[in-house]
Amino acid sequence: xxxxxxxxxxxxxxxxxxxxxxxxxxxxxxxxxxxxxxxxxxxxxxxxxxxxxxxxxxxxxxxxxxxxxxxxxxxxxxxxxxxxxxxxxxxxxxxxxxxxxxxxxxxxxxxxxxxxxxxxxxxxxxxxxxxxxxxxxxxxxxxxxxxxxxxxxxxxxxxx
Amino acid sequence: xxxxxxxxxxxxxxxxxxxxxxxxxxxxxxxxxxxxxxxxxxxxxxxxxxxxxxxxxxxxxxxxxxxxxxxxxxxxxxxxxxxxxxxxxxxxxxxxxxxxxxxxxxxxxxxxxxxxxxxxxxxxxxxxxxxxxxxxxxxxxxxxxxxxxxxxxxxxxxxx
Numbered sequence: 001x002x003x004x005x006x007x008x009x010x011x012x013x014x015x016x017x018x019x020x021x022x023x024x025x026x027x028x029x030x031x032x033x034x035x036x037x038x039x040x041x042x043x044x045x046x047x048x049x050x051x052x053x054x055x056x057x058x059x060x061x062x063x064x065x066x067x068x069x070x071x072x073x074x075x076x077x078x079x080x081x082x083x084x085x086x087x088x089x090x091x092x093x094x095x096x097x098x099x100x101x102x103x104x105x106x107x108x109x110x111x112x113x114x115x116x117x118x119x120x121x122x123x124x125x126x127x128x129x130x131x132x133x134x135x136x137x138x139x140x141x142x143x144x145x146x147x148x149x150x151x152x153x154x155x156x157x158x159x160x
Numbered sequence: 161x162x163x164x165x166x167x168x169x170x171x172x173x174x175x176x177x178x179x180x181x182x183x184x185x186x187x188x189x190x191x192x193x194x195x196x197x198x199x200x201x202x203x204x205x206x207x208x209x210x211x212x213x214x215x216x217x218x219x220x221x222x223x224x225x226x227x228x229x230x231x232x233x234x235x236x237x238x239x240x241x242x243x244x245x246x247x248x249x250x251x252x253x254x255x256x257x258x259x260x261x262x263x264x265x266x267x268x269x270x271x272x273x274x275x276x277x278x279x280x281x282x283x284x285x286x287x288x289x290x291x292x293x294x295x296x297x298x299x300x301x302x303x304x305x306x307x308x309x310x311x312x313x314x315x316x317x318x319x320x
Contacts, residue, residue: 071185071188072305073276073302074191110301110310111300111302116233136298136299137296139273139296139315142233143232144233145232157302
């Protein structure tokens, strides 16, 4: 398993992962109908850097890192992670999160923040807790889940 | 005192307010060195709508409203308010915040969120509390204040 910077050429392989996760509407604050072109802009262009997890030439996961707030907030970064459904349960999210924390420190960030973790996404919340993130905020009914309706969203934070 | 939609022609009058507040670096998550052109984009183009407070032909304050998170978060809005230093203490922030809450309901939003209130900005925190906003999150040392150093930032939230 190799984590390397994403290139524009990777988007065709990233897109099925992105689209599966985003169209489900259960975890990410993107429009579920986001197009392939819009997704490219959101995932590959707007972030500071984007990475892929590759194994035997196949892309199994991807993450981005960006500055969370400009100016007086620019020492805190934000990341988002996606794992291909077929590659779940193999520790890719952990590997990407640890990679991103190392990278964040190299880039000079002092902390990492997740702005909008659906409280219903219990696996993610448990994993971020295990990796040292604290729940520092709870946004009442801020996440409109397609099956569960309005659920709370969590703000999670780790000093690096 | 009249609150009306901002036009592109208003930017010359808004800019001194924006620049004074942003260059101080004490309250807003914008680069303190934001240029007039960048400020136009941030304050007048990117938000969903922007308003000004006008009195006798003079612009004394301004606010924007935008959707805070896309997709599953798009029922929650975010606003930012600025008052000209010479017009402080006259209730403009309260008037704008109440105006924005009415507008938010008209636009179909169910809640309003402030993502990044410097805990050192005690006047703002007190005012948002008075206007019904709860502190739902506290980001440790997330705000780099020019005089105080790293202070906490608050996430404030009101169901409309």
